[in-house]
Amino acid sequence: MFKHDTWVKPDLKRYKNLLFWSLALGVLTYFCAGALMFTSGYLIDFAATMPLFAAIYVPVVLTRAFGIGRPVFQYLERLTSHNWVLKITSHMRRKLYQVLETDAAFVQEHHQTGDILSLLSDDIGHIQNMYLRAIFPTVVAGGLTLLITLGLGIFDWRFALWVLLLLLVQIVLIPWWGLLIETKRKLRQKELNQKAYVDLTDAVLGLSDWAITHRQEQFVDQATTTTAQLAASTHRSKMFEWARDFVANLFFGAVPASLMVWASWYFAGTQLTADWIGSFVLVMFPLSMAFSNVAQGIGEWPTYKTALSHLNQLKPTTRALPEQLAAPATVGALTVQDLAFQYDAESEVLIDHLNLMLKAGQKLAILGPSGMGKTTLLQLILGDLTPTRGTVTLDGVNVLQYQDQRTKLFAVLDQSPFLFNTSILNNVRLGNEAASDEDVQRVLREVQLDELIAGLPKGMDTPVEEAGFGFSGGERQRLSLARILLQDAPIVLLDEPTVGLDPITEQALLDTMFRVLAGKTVLWVTHHLQGVSQCDQVIFLEDGKLTMAGSPADLMANNERYRRLYALDAGQA
Incomplete structure (x- = not known):
């Protein structure tokens, strides 16, 4: 032994x-x-x-x-x-x-x-x-x-x-x-x-x-x-x-x-x-x-x-990362070039010859069936995974060179953000521990939680039950969104943050997200087409490959499959 x-x-x-x-x-x-x-x-x-x-x-x-x-x-x-x-x-x-x-x-x-x-x-x-x-x-x-x-x-x-x-x-x-x-x-x-x-x-x-x-x-x-x-x-x-x-x-x-x-x-x-x-x-x-x-x-x-x-x-995953760099003062284009990924030689290819480019401030919706590589693509962009082939770059610099400074560049909101058993103030301040109470109040106001929190017995000092069970799904996502705003990273990754919400709450949350994230680069993984009209680009991933790509308006005008999927998603077919 x-x-x-x-x-x-x-x-x-x-x-x-x-x-x-x-x-x-x-x-x-x-x-x-x-x-x-x-x-x-x-x-x-x-x-x-x-x-x-x-x-x-x-x-x-x-x-x-x-x-x-x-x-x-x-x-x-x-x-x-x-x-x-x-x-x-x-x-x-x-x-x-x-x-x-x-x-x-x-x-x-x-x-x-x-x-x-x-x-x-x-x-x-x-x-x-x-x-x-x-x-x-x-x-x-x-x-x-x-x-x-x-x-x-x-x-x-x-x-x-x-x-x-x-x-x-x-x-x-x-x-x-x-x-x-x-x-x-x-x-x-x-x-x-x-x-x-x-x-x-x-x-x-x-x-x-x-x-x-x-x-x-x-x-x-x-x-x-x-x-x-x-x-x-x-x-x-x-x-x-x-x-x-x-x-x-x-x-x-x-x-x-x-x-x-x-x-x-x-x-x-x-x-x-x-x-x-x-x-x-x-x-x-x-x-x-x-x-x-x-x-x-x-x-x-x-x-x-x-x-x-x-x-x-327990064998930790060890990766040979390139020399680490300081975070850039400004972030421009995010480029994915000839990207491919599979866990090992025997496993299936999850991403295959993927190319896309996103300018600063643009919004990208990533759609496709489950298990087709959407979340894997986000992990590659974050640098959690090392590509089998190809690169993900920020203004020509590989994202793997920014892993020590990643929180200054990327923020993530997934479908089950975790809220800790502490106060609302402490939960939101995780995005920036140096933030003042006024900063926390500001971001809570931006995500439209200020009135709700003002009505609580202890305001921002009100305890949040473990995993946020004291709040509804939409309220938990808004608290996590406030945390992201306080972090103030230039690129935001949204991994199906509206899953499990009713249509009215989902639309309200989407409107809030795109309003408060204006000016930031956003990559949004979603299963359906509600809200994609607010994005600059839409791509469909199937078996790790792009099967459709373009602006929502172009796809609606020129792609019969997109129109059929849109109608199906809206309950019109």
């Missing part, structure tokens, strides 16, 4: 010093805890037989030293280990966000929303638990096993080997038994957990459809069935863990029992028999936690393995 890992191994190397000190402090914590019990047990027994301060001075000092050392080392260990883990997981989250951001144009194609939520909230957390619950306890327990074996070996190497065997049962045999029993169950739980994310997310996103069709019971069943299966499987795991821990405690209890028998035999006939028996037996009890955590942490290994596998399967 770790052979081709790009998520864990690099961070282990990057923060290796913190890792070393975390493990060393963990071993020292338990060493001091065991030594405290050893010296205090010896001190109590010895003081009972020889209550002279001079005779017990050394054990008193050692007891104080180990008593202070245990909480100090424990605090430093927690501080260091959590600092190490937080550094690693924060770096992982940043890396995950960068991967998703790099592939933002393809996320919906490659992943369901629930899968993304599972990655973000679940898998990184499992990796964090892998360090805290599996790696740390196992290494610390292994270090303690070595110290205990060497310490007992000074007195009796054969008995030291016996204790080593009992401790290896704790850190090897019982965890292996747990893995053998629980591996398939843990993998199934991971699958159910991920499926629960997907089912619940899909159900919530389609909540309005469930309500409209009066299928509330089916909604509840879909949202809870997988969760119930997960709860049942988790309960079975808990019952097995109880049995496993009971067996582990029995084996661990054999260690102090063996120490009692051995110490009674080894120190028999000496005045210090009772002192040493108590010391050797007591030393093991504070160490029980170090060994009991190992089986629990290792038992989750299938979950950690699956999470790590998911992360390593």
Whole structure:
């Protein structure tokens, strides 16, 4: 699993010093805890037989030293280990966000929303638990096993080997038994957990459809069935863990029992028999936690393995971009020359030998059936995709050279613009974070939302529900349009922004868009012909090729197919 890992191994190397000190402090914590019990047990027994301060001075000092050392080392260990883990997981989250951001144009194609939520909230957390619950306890327990074996070996190497065997049962045999029993169950739980994310997310996103069709019971069943299966499987795991821990405690209890028998035999006939028996037996009890955590942490290994596998399967799209340039002061012609695109040699050609030119301030309507390359064309113009052949240029400069400055050149309004769970003011100001309140008021007035917002209890400070559910479809689009106006990019791409709106709302929104975007270059992807008369050019894309192109007036006068489609769209045929 770790052979081709790009998520864990690099961070282990990057923060290796913190890792070393975390493990060393963990071993020292338990060493001091065991030594405290050893010296205090010896001190109590010895003081009972020889209550002279001079005779017990050394054990008193050692007891104080180990008593202070245990909480100090424990605090430093927690501080260091959590600092190490937080550094690693924060770096992982940043890396995950960068991967998703790099592939933002393809996320919906490659992943369901629930899968993304599972990655973000679940898998990184499992990796964090892998360090805290599996790696740390196992290494610390292994270090303690070595110290205990060497310490007992000074007195009796054969008995030291016996204790080593009992401790290896704790850190090897019982965890292996747990893995053998629980591996398939843990993998199934991971699958159910991920499926629960997907089912619940899909159900919530389609909540309005469930309500409209009066299928509330089916909604509840879909949202809870997988969760119930997960709860049942988790309960079975808990019952097995109880049995496993009971067996582990029995084996661990054999260690102090063996120490009692051995110490009674080894120190028999000496005045210090009772002192040493108590010391050797007591030393093991504070160490029980170090060994009991190992089986629990290792038992989750299938979950950690699956999470790590998911992360390593994320391969960001890497592109070799040309040297980046500063954004031009003015933008003139947008030219598409001999443009072609396909994802790979085996996939179909989505854009084929496309040529068009749009002067500054002109409006272009892009029509055609679904799946014919309209959205792909917008992604090529934005620079999200690199053409297989041909170029997209602004005044002769390839748009790929402006990717670092893209927000200064392009604004996008699609059919489902996202509104965040914050105020109207903050949502609109995303277009330009330096904009004043007066600027926000101005653009809201331009998109004709000023009266609506003035009537709200808190005005522009009114919270917007997540995804804008508190507003109608037309109002959400107008808020997003206000954001675009505040961004003030010279080129605006409209990807079917009126889908799902009723005809009256659609026409009102189109009138507003073309009014407020006057003077800007606009590329508008649409499925039908309502409003195209306000454009300078109209093109039809079919199978990635131009089948019709011209001004709306020319096409209406000279193209029979255009007239037939126009009449059909208007309901006249």
